[in-house]
Amino acid sequence: MTPKATIxxxxxxxxxxxxxxxxxxxxxxxxxxxxLIGIHTRGIPLAARLAHKLGELExxxxxxxxxxxxxxRDDLSEVAHQPIIRETQVPxxxxxxxxxxxxxxxxxxxxxxxxxxxxxxxxxxxxIQLAVLVDRGxxxxxxxxxxxxxxxxxxxxxxxxxxxxxxxGVDLVELHDLETLQ
Amino acid sequence: xxxxxxxxxxxLDFADWTPERLSALLDNADTMxxxxxxxxxxxxxxxxxxxxxxxxxxxxxxxxxxxxxxxxMSADVVSFAAGASSLGKGESLRDTVEVLTAYRxxxxxxxxxxxxxxxxxxRYSGKPVINAGDGRRAHPTQALLDAYTVRxxxxxxxxxxxxxxxxxxxxxxxxxxxxxxPKLGAKVVLCGPATLLPADLAALPGVxxxxxxxxxxxxxHAVMALRLQQERMSGGYLASLQEYAEHYQVNERLMREAENxxxxxxxxxxxxxxxxxxxxxDGPRSRILRQVDNGQAVRMSxxxxxxxxxx
Numbered sequence: 436m437t438p439k440a441t442i443x444x445x446x447x448x449x450x451x452x453x454x455x456x457x458x459x460x461x462x463x464x465x466x467x468x469x470x471l472i473g474i475h476t477r478g479i480p481l482a483a484r485l486a487h488k489l490g491e492l493e494x495x496x497x498x499x500x501x502x503x504x505x506x507x508r509d510d511l512s513e514v515a516h517q518p519i520i521r522e523t524q525v526p527x528x529x530x531x532x533x534x535x536x537x538x539x540x541x542x543x544x545x546x547x548x549x550x551x552x553x554x555x556x557x558x559x560x561x562x563i564q565l566a567v568l569v570d571r572g573x574x575x576x577x578x579x580x581x582x583x584x585x586x587x588x589x590x591x592x593x594x595x596x597x598x599x600x601x602x603x604g605v606d607l608v609e610l611h612d613l614e615t616l617q
Numbered sequence: 618x619x620x621x622x623x624x625x626x627x628x629l630d631f632a633d634w635t636p637e638r639l640s641a642l643l644d645n646a647d648t649m650x651x652x653x654x655x656x657x658x659x660x661x662x663x664x665x666x667x668x669x670x671x672x673x674x675x676x677x678x679x680x681x682x683x684x685x686x687x688x689x690m691s692a693d694v695v696s697f698a699a700g701a702s703s704l705g706k707g708e709s710l711r712d713t714v715e716v717l718t719a720y721r722x723x724x725x726x727x728x729x730x731x732x733x734x735x736x737x738x739x740r741y742s743g744k745p746v747i748n749a750g751d752g753r754r755a756h757p758t759q760a761l762l763d764a765y766t767v768r769x770x771x772x773x774x775x776x777x778x779x780x781x782x783x784x785x786x787x788x789x790x791x792x793x794x795x796x797x798x799p800k801l802g803a804k805v806v807l808c809g810p811a812t813l814l815p816a817d818l819a820a821l822p823g824v825x826x827x828x829x830x831x832x833x834x835x836x837x838h839a840v841m842a843l844r845l846q847q848e849r850m851s852g853g854y855l856a857s858l859q860e861y862a863e864h865y866q867v868n869e870r871l872m873r874e875a876e877n878x879x880x881x882x883x884x885x886x887x888x889x890x891x892x893x894x895x896x897x898x899d900g901p902r903s904r905i906l907r908q909v910d911n912g913q914a915v916r917m918s919x920x921x922x923x924x925x926x927x928x
Binding site for chain 1: 641644645647648651652655656657659660661662690921925926
């Protein structure tokens with residue numbers, strides 16, 4: 436499975452997350468009241484890394500959570516077999532929090548829509564922002580990210596694969612042709 | 618690579634369900650249980666679908682539990698009670714089911730006094746059917762919530778022993794548990810008076826029979842008391858209720874023989890101080906109300922497994 440191109444190396448992933456952390460602080464005038472919630476699967480380690488960077492930069496422990504959106508998807512009748520439902524864990528009160536949702540790739544926007552529904556069922560945050568490592572375009576819903584590590588125009592026939600040390604043993608973002616992956 | 622067996626379309630019993638699928642179902646019940654602990658106890662997973670609860674036999678907890686489970690998943694629910702239906706005018710079960718299906722019902726939950734009724738609904742509706750109890754034959758979701766409650770206590774069913782004490786002969790719960798628990802790695806000891814203990818069950822893997830309750834509970838991690846189903850007995854099974862209670866009641870004296878920390882289950886409804894003593898039913902070992910609570914999560918998971926996704 437040779438990638439068509441390497442989009443981000445490990446160093447570039449690190450720098451992108453550092454920049455996003457700075458942007459979050461600038462936009463929110465600090466890190467007080469913030470919470471980071473990662474969307475399964477790779478959004479979770481990304482949220483943890485961002486929380487760590489915010490802690491380093493601002494000296495504030497930013498709470499993190501994890502969100503599974505399976506029960507909120509609008510395409511479940513099109514999914515083959517049953518999707519595995521994973522754990523949702525938001526161990527803090529969302530009220531008056533500025534929540535930053537974190538995911539690896541922003542594509543059609545349907546995952547984010549489902550995540551917004553799921554999050555609002557858990558509480559009423561003051562605001563919700565969106566941070567993604569890669570925005571590959573092709574939106575089907577009026578959703579945009581507040582923080583983007585890398586804007587990457589892609590074709591529908593391409594696949595963006597994000598690998599992270601916590602889940603894949605290495606930090607890397609690659610572009611593949613869909614047909615070579617099948 | 619070996620192809621995985623086809624996904625079961627119905628939950629009529631456990632014959633088509635592999636241990637892997639059953640474990641996945643219980644894993645997803647954990648998530649459903651979390652949903653029930655949230656401020657908004659509802660998810661949109663079954664939005665747009667209609668579930669019909671067709672109960673041809675009395676039930677409170679199972680019907681309410683299924684209806685709540687379906688509503689928590691955002692399904693529409695139509696409740697069908699046999700007493701108030703055209704069955705009283707002579708309409709057959711087949712015709713009733715075909716009419717309901719014409720109203721675009723997407724799934725059925727069926728309880729019936731006749732064994733095999735849920736199979737019949739499955740054949741004529743062409744829709745997923747969940748057996749909510751058919752005669753003495755099966756009550757699979759009750760067995761699932763029993764298994765889930767034991768798993769919740771010990772983390773796993775593997776290597777655990779569940780003693781089922783009482784009227785085994787008339788119990789569809791016992792039959793479903795006998796089918797399910799060994800698939801998940803647990804052993805089952807069935808116990809009751811010889812008249813209420815069908816000898817053929819001893820031939821099943823992972824199952825032993827005894828008429829001695831102290832022997833049954835010794836080493837058990839969970840003890841399930843079964844309701845004495847007097848309405849199904851035509852007589853001659855018991856010398857007297859008092860004698861039955863004296864020998865087979867799950868009480869403190871009997872529980873002293875069980876594993877330290879063994880839990881007590883009862884599928885309900887209970888005849889207090891007959892098959893189970895009130896102090897045990899309400900005591901610290903009792904997980905009877907937790908079973909009721911777990912019923913909703915388990916049934917949400919069952920509905921999800923049968924109604925979401927495609928082959």
